[in-house]
Structure formats: C-alpha cells, structure tokens
Amino acid sequence: MERRKSKEIKIKDRIIGGDNPILIQSMTNTKTSDVQATVEQILRLEQAGCEIVRCAAYDEEAATALKEIKKQIHIPLVADIHFDYKLALKAMESGVDKIRINPGNIGSKDRIKAVVDMAKDCHIPIRVGVNSGSLEKHLIEKYHGVTAQGLVESALDKVRIVEDLGYDQIVISIKSSDVMMCVDAHKLIAGKTPYPLHVGITEAGTVYAGNIKSAVGLGLILGQGIGDTIRVSLTGDPVEEIRSAKMILKTLGLRKGGVEVVSCPTCGRTRIDLISLANQVEQLCENYSADIKVAVMGCVVNGPGEAREADLGVAGGIGEGIVFRHGEVLRKVPEEELLDAVREELDRITKNR
Numbered sequence: 001m002e003r004r005k006s007k008e009i010k011i012k013d014r015i016i017g018g019d020n021p022i023l024i025q026s027m028t029n030t031k032t033s034d035v036q037a038t039v040e041q042i043l044r045l046e047q048a049g050c051e052i053v054r055c056a057a058y059d060e061e062a063a064t065a066l067k068e069i070k071k072q073i074h075i076p077l078v079a080d081i082h083f084d085y086k087l088a089l090k091a092m093e094s095g096v097d098k099i100r101i102n103p104g105n106i107g108s109k110d111r112i113k114a115v116v117d118m119a120k121d122c123h124i125p126i127r128v129g130v131n132s133g134s135l136e137k138h139l140i141e142k143y144h145g146v147t148a149q150g151l152v153e154s155a156l157d158k159v160r161i162v163e164d165l166g167y168d169q170i171v172i173s174i175k176s177s178d179v180m181m182c183v184d185a186h187k188l189i190a191g192k193t194p195y196p197l198h199v200g201i202t203e204a205g206t207v208y209a210g211n212i213k214s215a216v217g218l219g220l221i222l223g224q225g226i227g228d229t230i231r232v233s234l235t236g237d238p239v240e241e242i243r244s245a246k247m248i249l250k251t252l253g254l255r256k257g258g259v260e261v262v263s264c265p266t267c268g269r270t271r272i273d274l275i276s277l278a279n280q281v282e283q284l285c286e287n288y289s290a291d292i293k294v295a296v297m298g299c300v301v302n303g304p305g306e307a308r309e310a311d312l313g314v315a316g317g318i319g320e321g322i323v324f325r326h327g328e329v330l331r332k333v334p335e336e337e338l339l340d341a342v343r344e345e346l347d348r349i350t351k352n353r
Contacts, residue, residue: 001223003019009125011078022229022254023051024249025051025231026239027055028045029238032062033059033065038065045239045242051075053073053078054080054100056080060086064090064094066096070095078096085115088118092122101126104157119169123169128173129173129198132175132177133202146181148181148187151181156193159172171196171198171228173200174189182217182221183220201214202233206234206235210234214248215244219251256291258285259286260292261296262295263295264297264303269299271298272298280339284339285346288346293310295312296314296315297314298316299315307324310324310325311325312324316335319334320334
C-alpha cells in the first residue's frame with residue numbers, strides 16, 4: 001500500500017511520520033507515583049516490543065515521579081495531561097519526551113501558551129488528542145450529533161491553536177469507540193493536515209472484544225496508508241496491547257520479523273490436544289525473531305500439504321506426530337515431544353541464519 005506522507009516529528013530517539021515505521025504505543029495502568037511498579041510494567045512493555053509509552057500525570061506527585069521513571073526506562077516517555085496546565089509544565093520539567101493534551105481542556109489562552117512555550121523551549125512535541133466523548137457542544141449541534149466531521153473539525157481547531165502560538169511539532173489523535181466513525185474521521189483528516197496521526201479505537205473493551213474492534217478499525221485505517229503510530233486499547237494487561245498491535249501490523253504487511261504461527265481450526269480427524277499445542281507453540285515462538293512461518297496442524301494426512309509453504313511445521317497423529325518443512329516430512333516424534341521438536345528446529349533454523 002502507499003502510505004500517506006506526513007511531517008516527521010522526533011520524540012527522543014524515535015521519529016514519527018514520513019517513511020518511518022509505524023510505531024507501537026501503550027499506556028501504563030499502574031499508579032504513576034508508584035515509580036517501582038510503573039518502571040517494572042514499562043520494562044515488560046519494552047520486552048514485548050513497545051516503542052513509546054504514556055503515563056498519566058494526574059497530580060503533582062505523578063508528574064514529579066516521571067523524572068525518576070524516565071531514568072530507568074529506554075523508550076520515549078509521554079505524559080498524559082487532561083485539565084491542569086501546571087501538570088503539563090511539571091511533566092516537562094521532569095524531562096518527558098512528549099506531552100498529550102487537549103487544548104480545549106487546558107483553559108485560557110494564556111495557560112495554553114505557557115504549555116506551548118515550554119514545549120517549544122524544551123523541543124518536546126505535543127500530541128493533540130480529541131475523542132468523541134469530549135466533543136464540544138457547538139459541534140454536536142452543528143453536525144446533529146457526534147460525527148466524524150465534528151471530530152475532525154475539533155481536532156483541526158485545536159491544532160490551529162498550537163500553530164498560532166508558533167509551534168508545529170504536533171502529532172494528532174482523533175479517537176472514538178465507534179469503529180466506523182473512527183475510520184471515517186481518519187479518512188477525512190488525512191488530506192487536511194500534514195501532521196502524523198496516532199491511530200487507535202478508544203475504549204475498545206476487554207481483550208476479546210477490544211482486539212476484534214481494534215483489528216477491524218485499525219485494519220481499515222492502516223490499510224489505506226493512514227497512520228504513523230498506533231495503540232490497541234484493551235481493558236487488561238497492557239502487554240496484550242503490544243502483542244495485538246504487532247500482529248495487526250504484520251498481518252497488513254507493515255512490519256516484518258518475528259515468527260508467524262498458523263494453525264488449523266481442528267476437525268474430527270484431530271487426535272491430539274491441538275488447541276493446547278498451538279498455544280504453547282505460539283508462546284514459544286515469541287522468543288524468536290526469525291522471519292519465518294510455523295504451522296501447527298491437526299493431522300498428518302493434510303498437515304504437510306495444506307501448510308506446504310511453512311518453514312517449519314508439526315502435525316498430530318494417533319499417539320505420535322510428524323515434523324515437516326516445506327511439505328517434506330523430517331521425522332516422527334511421540335505426541336508429548338512435539339513442542340520440544342519445534343524448539344529444536346527453531347534453534348537449528350535461527351542458528352543457520
């Protein structure tokens with residue numbers, strides 16, 4: 001696909017926009033003032049593949065804690081600010097790499113100016129965030145409800161506020177829990193501004209529902225070449241957000257690397273605990289970075305044939321299974337040794353690459 005060309009915005013050692021890779025974000029759900037718990041969660045997120053992390057700066061203690069948090073992590077740190085402009089100033093004093101604000105919630109123009117001036121002095125980009133739950137009353141009346149058009153107009157109004165104050169290091173996010181409204185809003189805004197877009201479906205829900213809504217919404221948006229950084233918003237462990245985001249990007253061909261696991265849906269021919277094996281193989285493969293495909297199939301009859309393109313595959317039989325590669329059977333192994341066989345072959349493949 002041809003990606004939308006957006007303005008490049010630097011955040012610490014990362015660049016959002018342009019031809020740069022789409023970056024994966026998440027947000028901590030620990031109490032930000034609990035430095036140890038927050039750092040531990042961020043390090044887990046880093047290990048999973050998170051590239052930008054956001055923390056809520058909800059009071060002065062939280063905003064101050066960001067300084068110590070930043071010292072102990074390795075990825076860009078974003079402060080999430082809602083209403084108090086003083087917390088934005090405190091967060092920037094703490095050395096965050098980016099701030100997320102809705103200028104409409106900050107208050108007077110003088111307060112917004114104070115935030116923008118400090119961001120400018122510190123070379124800190126601003127993410128201007130608008131979502132359907134905070135849409136202004138006059139826009140709801142103008143468009144007869146909460147609409148994609150209203151979201152876009154609101155976002156561009158906020159961007160102009162920052163631009164009029166002489167700053168253009170901006171990232172835009174427009175989010176809604178309504179998937180198709182979110183998709184339509186991104187289509188509309190993509191041609192109206194040069195700034196990079198942070199894409200996500202807000203309040204998507206639990207790991208189950210949120211993954212489906214995010215996959216559909218982000219797939220439709222990213223599939224049109226729109227989007228420079230993403231977050232899959234889930235009610236759960238934020239590490240799950242990273243796993244899902246990586247899979248969405250890989251499925252769309254927007255990210256390479258890492259093992260792709262495919263597995264059959266099971267049928268009456270299946271004679272092993274394929275569901276458990278597939279989950280174990282998927283978990284095992286997260287530890288390997290090789291760009292290969294691994295297949296976990298339910299029977300030795302169709303397995304090597306249906307998964308002929310796999311770089312490595314296992315298929316179950318009655319009491320034993322087979323290990324195959326590109327459709328060719330390598331060996332037979334007892335059922336209980338299939339997972340070990342996958343590990344051995346993965347080690348062999350990655351060692352030779």
